[in-house]
Amino acid sequence: MPTSASRTRPTPAQQRPPPAHLGEIVSRLRARYLPTLPAPRRWPDPLAGVLRTILAQQNTRAVATRQWEALTLTYPVWEAALLDGPDGIEATLRRAGGGLTRIKADYLYGVLAALEASRGELSLRFLHDLGEEEARAVLEGLPGVGQRTASLVLLFDLVRPAMPVDTNIARVAARLDLVPEAWSTNRTEVWFGEVIPRDWETRYALHLSGVRHGHETCTPKRPLCGQCVLRDLCPSAALFVEGVSADPGTRNPDSKKPAGIRRAGR
Numbered sequence: 433m434p435t436s437a438s439r440t441r442p443t444p445a446q447q448r449p450p451p452a453h454l455g456e457i458v459s460r461l462r463a464r465y466l467p468t469l470p471a472p473r474r475w476p477d478p479l480a481g482v483l484r485t486i487l488a489q490q491n492t493r494a495v496a497t498r499q500w501e502a503l504t505l506t507y508p509v510w511e512a513a514l515l516d517g518p519d520g521i522e523a524t525l526r527r528a529g530g531g532l533t534r535i536k537a538d539y540l541y542g543v544l545a546a547l548e549a550s551r552g553e554l555s556l557r558f559l560h561d562l563g564e565e566e567a568r569a570v571l572e573g574l575p576g577v578g579q580r581t582a583s584l585v586l587l588f589d590l591v592r593p594a595m596p597v598d599t600n601i602a603r604v605a606a607r608l609d610l611v612p613e614a615w616s617t618n619r620t621e622v623w624f625g626e627v628i629p630r631d632w633e634t635r636y637a638l639h640l641s642g643v644r645h646g647h648e649t650c651t652p653k654r655p656l657c658g659q660c661v662l663r664d665l666c667p668s669a670a671l672f673v674e675g676v677s678a679d680p681g682t683r684n685p686d687s688k689k690p691a692g693i694r695r696a697g698r
C-alpha cells in the first residue's frame with residue numbers, strides 16, 4: 433500500500449518537466465548518429481541477452497565479447513554451465529580475462545539455477561508472451577539483473593519500448609540541463625521513460641545515438657562542443673574550452689553558467 437510520502441512524492445518528470453526543445457534534441461542526435469536505424473539484435477531466447485548483458489556490466493566491450501565467446505564455446509547448452517557450477521563458470525571467465533569473474537559467475541549460475549527451480553527449463557522464451565511490465569518484473573527478479581539490465585533486454589531482445597540510460601546518456605542529459613546533475617542514472621532513466629514517446633523505434637534510436645554522442649562528442653573530460661549538433665541548445669557549452677580537460681580547474685575560467693539555468697537539487 434502506498435504511504436502518504438510516496439503518494440505525494442513527485443515523479444522525475446513532475447520534478448523536472450521536459451523542455452520544449454526536447455524533441456529537437458532527439459531528432460538532431462538521430463540525424464547525426466543514426467540516419468539509418470540498424471536492425472535490432474533479435475535472439476529467439478532472451479536468456480542469451482540476459483547472460484550477455486550481465487557480462488557487459490562494468491566490463492569493456494572487448495572483455496565482455498571474449499568472455500561470452502569462452503562461455504558459449506565451453507557450454508554449447510546452458511545445462512552444461514549449470515552442471516559445472518559457479519566455480520567452473522568462474523574458471524571459464526577467468527581464462528578469457530577481465531575482472532569481477534567471481535561475481536559474474538555467481539550471477540550467471542544464479543540465473544540458470546533460478547530458472548531451473550522456477551520453470552524446470554533454462555529458457556526465457558516465455559517473456560515474449562508477457563506484457564512489458566510483467567516481463568520486467570520477471571527479469572528484475574533474476575540475480576544480477578537490475579533496472580538498466582532489464583531495460584536493455586526489453587529494448588534489444590524483446591523489442592519493447594524501454595529506455596535504458598547508461599553513464600553516457602546521463603552525462604549528456606545533465607550537461608544539457610534536462611535533469612539535475614545529482615540524479616542517479618536510474619532516476620534519469622525513469623525521467624526519460626516518462627517524457628520520451630512510448631514507441632520502440634524512437635527509444636531505440638535515442639538510446640543508440642545518445643550512447644554514441646557520449647562516446648564520441650560529449651566525452652567525460654574533453655567534450656567536443658565545437659563539433660556538437662546540440663551546441664546552441666546546451667547551457668554547458670560555454671563551460672568548456674575546446675580541447676581542454678573539463679576537470680575542475682581547467683574549465684574555461686571566463687565562462688559562467690548562463691543565468692536562469694537550473695542546477696542540481698531543484
Ligand code: SF4
Pocket residue numbers: 604607608649650651655656657660661662663666667668669672
Ligand atoms: S555542447 Fe558540449 S557539453 Fe553540450 S551536449 Fe554538446 S558536447 Fe556536450
